[in-house]
């Protein structure tokens with residue numbers, strides 16, 4: 113395994129074993145952090161769910177945004193928008209992982225979560241990360257209280273995934289005092305009522321974007337009609353039209369031409385938050401579903417007692433658990449990296465920027481996994497509710513429609529899968545931050561140790577499977593890269609397969625590390641641990657299934673003859689059968705959830 117000076121290297125999970133001492137698990141959240149969760153949770157219960165389905169349904173009323181504005185003001189008064197803003201600028205200055213916990217709790221706010229997300233994340237973090245002291249002093253205190261609503265404007269009608277091809281242009285006026293902005297943006301969250309826009313545009317004919325802090329009061333911004341959307345209807349989404357918007361020169365954010373990097377880095381932040389929000393959404397879905405399933409009688413018994421329903425409940429709970437394990441593991445790494453960079457002399461801004469950038473691979477993985485899990489869970493929540501799930505009366509169909517956007521924004525899931533792999537290749541072969549060659553050397557050893565019958569420590573089989581998943585990723589990625597070279601970029605189907613293998617290795621490892629740490633901790637709740645072990649085992653079982661399919665697809669797509677035969681033999685030997693009973697495992701998980709009548713972990 114590679115030895116490195118710092119343990120905090122994004123993507124390094126593929127080549128190194130993480131010591132349980134170094135991993136953060138959600139059970140370690142402090143009372144103070146839990147209070148943040150509770151405050152946001154209580155806010156959503158008091159202002160929405162506690163007031164009944166009519167109030168919740170208002171979140172779906174696209175014509176009437178009064179409720180959102182009302183909630184926005186109340187959230188601002190409570191100080192909720194200061195979550196990531198440093199204390200010296202009027203915020204709470206919380207660490208990154210607490211910010212994730214905040215996002216998880218906010219999922220209960222339904223589409224209001226998107227409104228708040230745009231305020232505390234993509235709309236204000238560009239200033240927190242890249243702003244000058246003067247810019248921070250001017251804008252952040254008002255953003256923290258909600259006096260200023262903000263938004264992030266990157267996408268244009270002709271540039272979505274290909275964001276750097278944006279056409280909006282800013283030209284310095286003759287007096288040299290203002291940039292004059294012209295152009296158009298599309299799909300801008302909070303755009304309908306924002307006071308501040310972070311706008312990405314090209315200065316003159318630059319190849320790369322720059323970023324600007326633009327106040328609505330500067331004039332020249334025309335706000336388009338609210339988009340009619342499938343979900344998150346209470347969230348404002350509009351087009352913006354710029355007609356000679358005068359932006360004071362000092363409102364250039366960061367350096368000229370560095371806006372695209374900034375945009376991507378801010379999206380790293382948004383991506384991991386999508387996973388944390390997904391965790392909140394799935395937990396909520398589990399609770400709603402199990403409450404319904406426990407009281408709905410068919411064939412003289414609660415539907416919760418049917419195996420087909422237990423399958424869904426057990427699976428949903430497992431997905432919340434695994435995504436939670438992975439999201440907060442990465443969140444804590446970001447915090448540690450930030451401190452490490454500060455200790456090494458980095459400025460506050462650079463430490464924030466680079467700690468986030470470090471984990472671009474993990475953020476992309478989490479975005480895809482969290483969004484796909486929450487969409488699946490929302491769909492199954494409807495199924496558990498039967499016809500009532502399809503009715504607007506329960507609010508579940510709204511959650512299903514709301515969840516769907518998470519696969520699209522903050523970079524589509526296709527783009528994020530490609531990004532995870534591209535970043536891996538960059539780090540392994542260009543910057544050489546990841547010691548791929550050393551890792552490749554250790555793979556034959558990994559194969560030789562496959563399912564060592566003498567390795568009978570706690571979760572030894574699962575440990576080996578995780579190690580083998582990583583080996584499979586390395587073997588196929590290495591072989592496909594050697595064979596296809598730069599053409600691999602065009603073989604996106606294979607790239608997707610590789611990204612999926614990488615992802616399940618990371619997710620499985622995260623859950624496994626969590627229960628290993630809990631097992632080693634004398635104080636941990638051992639009764640709960642039994643179910644947490646089952647959830648990890650179930651995920652490992654599924655990870656193998658996903659990896660087998662993806663590996664077969666990849667190999668069948670690029671290899672032929674002897675190479676194909678050899679690759680398949682190696683991969684099959686690594687991804688051997690894992691002997692658990694998935695039905696009993698899911699049922700055991702579901703039984704605990706059903707008895708608690710909520711998500712209890």
Ligand SMILES: Cc1cc2nc3c(=O)[nH]c(=O)nc-3n(C[C@H](O)[C@H](O)[C@H](O)COP(=O)(O)OP(=O)(O)OC[C@H]3O[C@@H](n4cnc5c(N)ncnc54)[C@H](O)[C@@H]3O)c2cc1C
Nearest residue numbers: 264265266267272273299300301520521522523524526527
């Ligand atoms: C409700 C909502 C809110 C939003 N909020 C904001 C916001 O606040 N600020 C903002 O700037 N943007 C926002 N967006 C925009 C969002 O980020 C984009 O919609 C998203 O990045 C995808 O861009 P697109 O819609 O142009 O799709 P396209 O880029 O046209 O993609 C269409 C399809 O093609 C695929 N595709 C594209 N390029 C490739 C490729 N190279 N290889 C393979 N497949 C590819 C995509 O994965 C997708 O499946 C929002 C969008 C919505 C719907």
